[in-house]
Structure formats: structure tokens, C-alpha cells
Amino acid sequence: MEHKLDLQPLALPGLELKRPIIIAGPCSAETEEQTLETARQLAAQGVKIFRAGIWKPRTRPGAFEGVGTVGLPWLKKVKEETGMFVSVEVANAHHVYEALKFGVDMLWIGARTTANPFAVQEVADALTGVDKPVLIKNPVNPDLELWIGAIERVNRAGVKMIGAIHRGFSTYDKTKYRNNPEWQIPIELRRRIPELPIITDPSHISGKSEMIAEISQEAMDLNFNGLIIESHMCPEKAWSDASQQVTPQHLGEIKQNLVVRRSAIGDTPRVTLDELRQKIDSIDKQLLETLKSRMKISEAIGKYKYENNITILQTRRYDEVMNNRRKQAEEVGLSPEFVVKVYEHIHEESINRQNKVMNKELAKK
Numbered sequence: 363m364e365h366k367l368d369l370q371p372l373a374l375p376g377l378e379l380k381r382p383i384i385i386a387g388p389c390s391a392e393t394e395e396q397t398l399e400t401a402r403q404l405a406a407q408g409v410k411i412f413r414a415g416i417w418k419p420r421t422r423p424g425a426f427e428g429v430g431t432v433g434l435p436w437l438k439k440v441k442e443e444t445g446m447f448v449s450v451e452v453a454n455a456h457h458v459y460e461a462l463k464f465g466v467d468m469l470w471i472g473a474r475t476t477a478n479p480f481a482v483q484e485v486a487d488a489l490t491g492v493d494k495p496v497l498i499k500n501p502v503n504p505d506l507e508l509w510i511g512a513i514e515r516v517n518r519a520g521v522k523m524i525g526a527i528h529r530g531f532s533t534y535d536k537t538k539y540r541n542n543p544e545w546q547i548p549i550e551l552r553r554r555i556p557e558l559p560i561i562t563d564p565s566h567i568s569g570k571s572e573m574i575a576e577i578s579q580e581a582m583d584l585n586f587n588g589l590i591i592e593s594h595m596c597p598e599k600a601w602s603d604a605s606q607q608v609t610p611q612h613l614g615e616i617k618q619n620l621v622v623r624r625s626a627i628g629d630t631p632r633v634t635l636d637e638l639r640q641k642i643d644s645i646d647k648q649l650l651e652t653l654k655s656r657m658k659i660s661e662a663i664g665k666y667k668y669e670n671n672i673t674i675l676q677t678r679r680y681d682e683v684m685n686n687r688r689k690q691a692e693e694v695g696l697s698p699e700f701v702v703k704v705y706e707h708i709h710e711e712s713i714n715r716q717n718k719v720m721n722k723e724l725a726k727k
């Protein structure tokens with residue numbers, strides 16, 4: 363008894379949601395500062411859609427259950443300051459009303475909610491006629507019909523921009539995943555509802571930051587439409603899901619390394635000059651960020667040298683850096699002469715920075 367769904371492609375005002383759609387942000391909004399700073403860093407990595415949990419369903423009571431409505435104005439600030447679109451999880455009618463009141467652009471229904479048709483119906487009723495994208499996570503148990511049921515309930519409420527989030531499935535057995543991907547289930551969902559976008563959540567599938575790149579690539583190679591990845595400015599200090607969150611910089615690398623292959627065999631590849639130049643722009647941005655991080659360390663070294671009365675120029679260390687970079691250049695296929703030239707300039711600036719630090723410390727006296 364398949365019902366025809368009435369779906370429209372996902373869209374946000376002024377943003378085409380092309381593959382790969384990347385949604386990133388912390389598991390939970392914890393403080394205004396953590397939310398905004400994480401958002402700024404993600405925006406710098408080219409992320410356009412921000413996620414943050416405001417209401418968190420926890421397995422056991424007593425864990426951090428989200429900041430609640432007070433976090434919604436923080437998301438509004440994220441929008442204003444970074445221009446990113448924002449998304450949150452909703453689990454009941456109250457969440458839906460509050461999120462919409464604060465101008466949230468995209469909503470998602472969590473795995474535990476999807477597992478409960480009463481809860482899904484309540485959320486669907488609250489969403490009646492809403493013209494914003496709504497993403498529906500798979501239920502915690504590997505039940506495709508229950509997943510499709512939730513999609514149908516939301517669609518019957520008049521929501522047309524619907525996407526599915528594949529976040530993996532609970533098992534009692536311990537496996538290398540936090541939630542088993544059971545790829546055959548979203549593949550079957552694609553077969554049953556080909557026009558429904560599927561977004562994979564490698565953070566909840568893996569439970570560990572190290573596995574996210576690999577699972578993201580797998581999702582792309584299955585021609586899924588996007589990824590929702592948990593990213594925190596300081597993952598080890600996160601109040602929830604610390605082990606599965608990546609820094610915005612790490613997220614940028616994952617994004618950069620993702621190979622997005624063509625879906626149709628008959629398509630002619632048409633990489634335009636613009637696309638190649640966009641790639642260069644984004645790599646250059648990362649280069650500059652990396653240089654900035656290196657200079658910050660030089661400054662810390664400058665301060666140490668000031669406090670311990672050590673000269674700025676350290677020839678032995680400079681020699682070691684040059685020799686190692688020359689070798690590493692060859693290993694990665696860059697010309698050693700070129701890399702040496704680059705490092706001469708970097709070293710010069712590193713010395714300048716340390717000089718400035720020393721003069722500043724002296725002036726304090």
C-alpha cells in the first residue's frame with residue numbers, strides 16, 4: 363500500500379542544495395560563545411548550513427539535556443553574523459513552534475522520535491503547511507516501513523521539502539560502529555522513493571571522529587545527497603558526544619578530500635574554469651589559516667624565549683626545519699627548491715613575529 367508522496371527538491375532561500383549538501387555544527391548548543399565561535403569557524407570552512415541541538419533526548423536521565431529555548435536567540439545571531447542557515451531537532455509541537463518563532467530555517471526529526479508514530483504525528487500536525495525543509499532521521503531500529511511512515515505523515519501535513527537522514531541503527535552487540543549503517547536500508551529507501559534526498563550522518567554511525575571521512579566517502583559513492591556532521595570548536599570539551607565531534611578545521615579537510623563522483627554514466631564531465639578556481643580559492647584559504655596557526659606558535663615560542671632569555675634565531679633548529687621540509691617536499695612530490703624558498707620567507711616572518719613579541723614584553727616593564 364504505497365502512497366504517492368508529493369515532494370519538492372530541498373531548497374533554502376537563495377541557496378541551491380546541490381550534492382553534497384553539508385550540514386555541520388555542534389551536537390549541542392552549550393553557550394552563546396561556543397555556538398557563535400563554532401559557527402564562525404565553520405562558515406570560514408565554507409559551510410552554509412549550521413546544526414545545533416537545543417533539546418537533546420538522552421538515554422539516561424541526568425545527562426545534559428540541551429539548553430532549551432534560551433539557545434534559539436544564539437542561532438538567530440549565527441544567522442545574522444555568518445549568513446549561514448540554521449537547523450535544529452524537534453521532537454514535539456512545542457519545539458516546532460519555538461523553532462519557527464525564532465526563524466530556524468530547517469528542522470529535523472530525531473531517530474527516537476521517528477520510532478514513535480504518535481510523536482511523529484504530533485510534530486507533523488505542528489508542521490502543517492510549513493514551507494521549510496524537514497529532515498527525518500531513520501528510526502533507531504532497522505525498520506524501513508517505520509521510516510517511510512514518518513516521511514508520509516510529515517508529507518500529508520503539507521510539507522513538501524523532505525529529506526531523509528541516515529544515522530545508522532542500534533544494536534545490542536558491540537560493533538565497530540556506534541550505530542550500524544545497514545547501508546541496504548537507505549539503498550532500499552532510494553529504490554522506493556527515488557526523488558527523496560538522503561543525507562548521511564557519519565557522526566552518529568561511527569561514534570568516533572576518526573571514522574567520519576571514510577563513512578562520508580561511502581555515502582557519496584552511494585550517490586546520497588549530503589552529510590550532516592557534528593563539529594565543535596573544542597570537541598574534547600563538548601558537553602555531549604565528545605568523541606564523535608570534529609573541529610571545524612578537520613571538517614574542512616574532510617569536505618575538501620571528499621570525492622563526489624557523477625551519478626549518471628551518460629553525463630559528460632564538464633569541469634569549468636570557475637569550478638577549478640573555486641577549488642583554488644578554498645585551498646588558499648586553508649593555506650592562510652595554516653600559516654596563521656604556525657605564526658601563533660612562533661609567537662608563543664617568542665614569549666618563552668623572552669622569559670628564558672634565549673636568542674630568537676636558533677640556527678640548529680632552523681637547519682633541522684629546512685632539511686626536513688626539503689625531504690618531505692620530495693616525498694609528497696613538490697620541488698625541494700620551491701619549498702626551501704617558501705620556508706625562507708616563513709622563517710623570516712617567524713623571526714619578525716618573535717621580535718614583536720619580545721618588544722611588547724619589554725615595553726610592559
Ligand SMILES: C=C(O[C@@H]1C=C(C(=O)O)C=C[C@H]1O)C(=O)O
Nearest residue numbers: 663674675676679680683709712
Ligand atoms: C620558532 C623558532 O624560532 C626561529 C624560527 C624558526 C621557525 O619558524 O621554524 C626556527 C628556528 C628559529 O630561528 C624556534 O626556535 O623554534
